[in-house]
Amino acid sequence: MPKSKSNLIQSVDRALQILECFSKRENELGVTQIANRLDLHKSTTFGLLSTLENRGYLKQNLENGKYRLGIKLFELGKLVEDGMDLRTSSLPYLKKLVYKYDETAHLAMRDGNQIIYIDKVEGESGIKMSSQVGKRAHVYCTGVGKAVLAFMPEKDAEEIMKNIKFHQFTCNTITDSNELKEELKKIRKRKYCIDNEEIEVGLKCVAAPIMDYNGEAVGSISISGPTSRMNHEKMNLIAKDLKEIIMKISETLGYKNV
Structure with a gap:
């Protein structure tokens, strides 16, 4: 059963929303794209992206500055798959x-x-x-x-x-x-x-x-x-x-x- 919104930690919720922005059709997204999609300030979005990248959940393409899902998600997904x-x-x-x-x-x-x-x-x-x-x-x-x-x-x-x-x-x-x-x-x-x-x-x-x-x-x-x-x-x-x-x-x- 979903928890009440009053129990949500906003920063964690926003980080998960960022991960859910990616799809097969859009496997790379820029800071501005994500900020506009989630109605967030660019500075807030950049901080969340940097944190997710540091933990391996995102990886930045150095050629265009955009982000894609990182290897950490694959590792966790493999644990789920194995189960x-x-x-x-x-x-x-x-x-x-x-x-x-x-x-x-x-x-x-x-x-x-x-x-x-x-x-x-x-x-x-x-x-x-x-x-x-x-x-x-x-x-x-x-x-x-x-x-x-x-x-x-x-x-x-x-x-x-x-x-x-x-x-x-x-x-x-x-x-x-x-x-x-x-x-x-x-x-x-x-x-x-x-x-x-x-x-x-x-x-x-x-x-x-x-x-x-x-x-x-x-x-x-x-x-x-x-x-x-x-x-x-x-x-x-x-x-x-x-x-x-x-x-x-x-x-x-x-x-x-x-």
Whole structure:
């Protein structure tokens, strides 16, 4: 809960406002620009900038006199990043899904042009599957793979699709890039994807992407089970729960649904 403004220390608040002035579009700002933006005197602004620079939070470009964010912020950000362990954040939710649906849950991340499983939780009645932690899989014929591919930056996704060597595992496997692109459009629209016996006959799954603070997919979670149990009604219920859960995990990674 935000503190009352009466408890704020003005100089600290102003220093933080200065740091928040910077963005990807404006990664360098001058004293006058910052002073005008925050409605501060130039002398006050310069004193705050000098303090922040001395502590490593800002760095001055000696050629034009402007400031940019400093290495100290990267160091602190790395500490935050290290604490945002995807596997640790996701495991309680995987267990919750498995407990509710008694099927197998997977957590995966993209590694180059492939997907790698980083965690797996099996239900008591779960069928034996070839997936295992550390194993790689294709992006185009797995739920976890398509979920990530659909929510990657378009340029990166295009590059991956150029290098895919399609192989037909079942009669439902996507086997060309145009078909895959159409499938990715559907996934983006409904916020989750389905593997309809595309890599293994008799196996279906529902998957959804985990987003990071940049709004990019860094991983995905799926619930897999035999076709005999994964009927339309059950898959819709899983999809609803999965979308809620991946949003909670994404928020721990700094994602903001705006």
